[in-house]
Amino acid sequence: MDDRDPDTQLIERVGRGEPAATRAFVAAKLPRVLSLATRMLRDVAEAEDVAQETFVRVWRNAGAWQPGRARFDTWLHTVVLNLCRDRLRRKRVTTSDAVPDVPDPAPDAEAGLIEAERGSAVARAIAALPERQREAILLVHYQDLSGAEAAAALELSVEALESLLARGRRTLRARLGGLQEGEA
Known part of the structure; x- marks a missing residue:
């Protein structure tokens, strides 16, 4: 530190x-x-x-x-x-846990809808992670905290944080594996 x-x-x-x-x-x-x-x-x-x-x-x-x-x-x-x-x-x-659908008001919304669905799929997959894995992923990948800072915020060792991140990433890859370019 x-x-x-x-x-x-x-x-x-x-x-x-x-x-x-x-x-x-x-x-x-x-x-x-x-x-x-x-x-x-x-x-x-x-x-x-x-x-x-x-x-x-x-x-x-x-x-x-x-x-x-x-x-x-x-x-x-x-x-x-x-x-x-x-x-x-x-x-x-x-x-x-129902997520409401929000229409896209953009005139040419198809690309935006595809990207929004992709983002929604990622958000749903992150939300479905176990609490500690979700928190670890959010702190490191979305809040840009270092491993040591995220571990301190979660009151964990760095090794325990790395384990949570590895499990969370594996789960996300498995849930989002079918999400290809152009698919939602």
Whole structure:
């Protein structure tokens, strides 16, 4: 782990209640927080709620942050994952996994529909992975975290993360193997 956390000074300023630091922090982190939450929950409104809850926790805990224990970004991703897990558990009890069809309004939509179906197939395959495999795949491949950072966010060893990634990739290849150019 890098001893120098690039977020330390900014978090200290957020902890002191500096409005400019808070704006800078949200501007820097919101896109990644929303991206992870949207991929986990597959619902933009839910993802926005998770992002809001995440930033409330940041503001509450910024003053107590102790640099050096873990990178702040790792803690931030862990908060997002935990909030998404909570929502997914609640959702499993009350709703189905049906994915609504969304029409493409583009004038020449055939190519777009094929690409959207391909993307939907990948999203469905990722959503069907076991929870820990899905989280590992999303953190490494969609959030661009390093193996060490993703392992820390998931509270795993790097070896355990690599095992989750390998199993997840095998499952995705098997489920998406028939998806060829031009097929959906």
